[in-house]
Amino acid sequence: MNIEMIHAAAARLKGHVRHTPLLSSPFLDEIAGRRVLVKSECLQHSGSFKFRGAWSALSALAESQRKQGVIAFSSGNHAQGVALAARLHDTSAVIVMPSDAPALKITNTRAYGAEVVLYDRATESREDIGDALAGERGLTLIKPYDEPEVIAGQASVGLEIAQQAANMGIDQADVLVCTGGGGLTAGVALALEADAPGLRVRTCEPDGFDDVARSLISGRIERNARTSGNICDAIITPQPGALTFPIMQRLCGPGLTVGEEDAQRAMALAFSRLKIVVEPGGAVALAAALFRPDQIAGETVICVASGGNVDPAFFAQTLTEFG
């Protein structure tokens, strides 16, 4: 991983990904006690930043390999990003999803044109199914985060933040990123290291699923005790990635964590003050900016709202309770 790879990915993404706006509201500034800028990746194609990494990985393949098709394991945003990027590259995607994944996510992934292969979490191994399919059909596996071209694609979020901050005269800020496996976080950190060294990335995770925050403290990869049972499903992973962790260790931290209710409060405020739809896992960075002000320094905080793929019923309930 280096900045040349990131620039090469950005060149391939140009004209295909959305340059997402950096939104703000005086009401949010007042809550946080400082200026809050929100990089709205929920407005990205497929509803999350994952489209960037998927496009980067697909566009980096040799034409002959790409036309054989790609495969991914995911029940969520990576599935939709890969499915849409494959369709726009005029190739096929197989997405291996657990049969108990939310119906909406299965429907959406199919609607983007992907072939969805369901498996039983209890009795089947998705890796075995994937390996068999990949072997039979010559498919290329697109990993969700521990893959250099994926990290390079997500890094384009950081290049845009660096440019947007410079246009506003900002050269010092904490940049809060919602962190799962660390692909977005590591990518943004590398881009900022090169283009805006005064902007420092802080990881944001749900309380109780803070594998990255703990790993940054201990200096080695720590695991979560559980990988389910939190509304922030998009960013719940067993542990930081083997490629992403060393990058985060060098450039990021200290990590921040927030509770589920604070994530929902941030969703309701993003609704009322920014007019954007953010999913729970995409709202933890904004939640940290608003509700952990004493753990942040400086006059400006930039946070990434990383995705907006949330069920209408859950969103309605969040507005009813926290709106």
Next chain:
Amino acid sequence: MNIEMIHAAAARLKGHVRHTPLLSSPFLDEIAGRRVLVKSECLQHSGSFKFRGAWSALSALAESQRKQGVIAFSSGNHAQGVALAARLHDTSAVIVMPSDAPALKITNTRAYGAEVVLYDRATESREDIGDALAGERGLTLIKPYDEPEVIAGQASVGLEIAQQAANMGIDQADVLVCTGGGGLTAGVALALEADAPGLRVRTCEPDGFDDVARSLISGRIERNARTSGNICDAIITPQPGALTFPIMQRLCGPGLTVGEEDAQRAMALAFSRLKIVVEPGGAVALAAALFRPDQIAGETVICVASGGNVDPAFFAQTLTEFG
């Protein structure tokens, strides 16, 4: 009104208004049967395009006049736009609002720093109250639409659409605009006449409140039978403006209308497919694009999502029923 005034307003707005994105989704294209592009003015400062006209009007005043303060009558988006623009110009705003206006809108207008003067719709005249206050304090009235500098400010939406369409190679399209008094509609039409003559503005109104559509047919100003009783409150006005109508008559039409349920369906689709929050009156153009395909020609339709200031409870109910 001429294009020079519009360019002068755009120069004053530069760096102060958001250049809002033109969003899209393959799911919406499929429903509409053509490419749908959504100019997301709900992401504008203060949650609607009204901030543009307010900024234009305030910035056009002489410094000595501006520092005396401004006044506006409005229970909604114009109130918030004027209040925020006044605050950012470091001057004061008085907003005359009916005492039965939604509590949230009163709270927001105050939170932007405006002085809210409430009146009783049944027994008091807002004009008398406004005239008295304006006289006493030397305040300048900022009208919501029938004011050249306000129209020139709203026109910047059209300049941006022209540029964004050109970047995508689009030179022919219907441009659907949510129409109340016609300030946004007339402004966009003038900008497109100059910069993108192949883009034609069509007005969009709620069923039963189609004063502009009927006026475009009859060739003279027609009135609505009622001015309340529809969820699209932001665009319910008694009749087209004296300044805006001749512009719309020359450049716009034929008008489109949609029912309340279609507006809510469009809100739910903007939520799930674009991840933006649109209020009922801001959703009628998208509703027309999606649900009146036989009344639209061509491969591409551009619609303005003009505002997103909607109560959480109403939004939650819309998602529950139509999500």
